[in-house]
Amino acid sequence: MKRKVVAKIPNLGKRAIVVGAGLGGLSAARVLSDYFDEVMILDRDELPDDAIPRPGVPQGKHAHLLLAGGLKALENLFPNLGNELMRTGAEPIDPGFDILIEDSGRDIWPKIKFGRSTYSMTRPLIERVLRRYVERIENIKVRGGCRAHNIISESKARAATGIQFQMVDGSRETIKSDLIVDASGNGSLTVEFLKSTSRRPPEETSIGVNIRYASALFERSHICDDYKIVSSLPSAREETRGGVIVAAENNINQVVLAGRGKDIPPIDGNEFLSYARQLRTATVYNAIKDA
Ligand SMILES: Cc1cc2nc3c(=O)[nH]c(=O)nc-3n(C[C@H](O)[C@H](O)[C@H](O)COP(=O)(O)OP(=O)(O)OC[C@H]3O[C@@H](n4cnc5c(N)ncnc54)[C@H](O)[C@@H]3O)c2cc1C
Numbered sequence: 001m002k003r004k005v006v007a008k009i010p011n012l013g014k015r016a017i018v019v020g021a022g023l024g025g026l027s028a029a030r031v032l033s034d035y036f037d038e039v040m041i042l043d044r045d046e047l048p049d050d051a052i053p054r055p056g057v058p059q060g061k062h063a064h065l066l067l068a069g070g071l072k073a074l075e076n077l078f079p080n081l082g083n084e085l086m087r088t089g090a091e092p093i094d095p096g097f098d099i100l101i102e103d104s105g106r107d108i109w110p111k112i113k114f115g116r117s118t119y120s121m122t123r124p125l126i127e128r129v130l131r132r133y134v135e136r137i138e139n140i141k142v143r144g145g146c147r148a149h150n151i152i153s154e155s156k157a158r159a160a161t162g163i164q165f166q167m168v169d170g171s172r173e174t175i176k177s178d179l180i181v182d183a184s185g186n187g188s189l190t191v192e193f194l195k196s197t198s199r200r201p202p203e204e205t206s207i208g209v210n211i212r213y214a215s216a217l218f219e220r221s222h223i224c225d226d227y228k229i230v231s232s233l234p235s236a237r238e239e240t241r242g243g244v245i246v247a248a249e250n251n252i253n254q255v256v257l258a259g260r261g262k263d264i265p266p267i268d269g270n271e272f273l274s275y276a277r278q279l280r281t282a283t284v285y286n287a288i289k290d291a
Helices: 023-032 068-077 081-087 123-135 188-196 269-277 283-288
Strands: 013-019 036-042 091-093 099-102 118-120 140-143 146-153 160-167 172-176 179-182 211-219 229-232 241-248 252-260
Touching: 013 023, 013 160, 013 172, 023 036, 023 068, 023 123, 023 179, 068 081, 068 118, 081 118, 081 123, 091 241, 118 241, 123 140, 146 172, 146 188, 160 179, 211 269, 229 283, 241 283, 252 269, 252 283, 269 283
Parallel strands: 013 036, 013 179, 036 140, 099 229
Antiparallel strands: 091 118, 146 160, 160 172, 211 252, 229 241, 241 252
């Protein structure tokens, strides 16, 4: 008879620090909690109880899509995440049935039930749900209002040994750590640490995107044929504007208008509508014009 071998999880140290309580930081902390006695997450923002945008994640006001692969990966770390998202109001999405993509020169895909779902919700909601999971893990501590200032190292600069951070009242604190994960979203802490310890920072490649978004929330407005998500794409080169609607929690729609180059989408309400009216297809405008 074969004996079942249960892998013993090695203990890698006393404390790990994760800088950033975004999706990357929360996921990293969840994994590290299996290997360290204590995991501390530090975020510069005071973390809100509600699912609302916050300054440290400015992109959080724009519509986000959680693709099915992303959901699967997150469910490996946070069991039952899909159900939990739905319980908090996220919309189940069948990509074959609920998404309308209006691309120039291509037919509309037939509506076919794939039977596999992902969920749509605002970026703050998914973060709030993940943070609740993490806060329930005994050896993880989440500290908001702590802006990491720099990574510190021991005298010979062989290794990073802790973090110095600043709290909202301006006071500074230093915490030692066996491992530091920089999930601050832009990597500048790591780059500064490499420079300050005479190491070469990684090479950078810059790619100009030159697209601007204007986003707004509308009370749930009806998209034709009961679609939950629509993407109206421009005919590339000649046209510069596109629009997206993504259903979200609390019966709202996230509406994004995008412009390329000098075609900047407006943020004034009336101008927003008139910009939407000039998209290549009428679907987005029709869905929001009376909302
Ligand atoms: C307009 C836009 C639309 C997008 N749409 C999608 C989408 O549809 N689907 C998708 O999967 N992705 C999308 N993305 C990408 C997605 O937003 C990012 O990949 C994701 O948020 C990265 O997560 P993160 O945890 O690495 O970083 P972030 O979410 O940026 O989190 C970084 C965290 O670090 C904190 N922080 C920063 N500096 C410090 C410091 N010094 N000390 C302490 N804390 C600090 C911040 O407060 C924040 O909480 C979009 C991005 C943009 C800009």
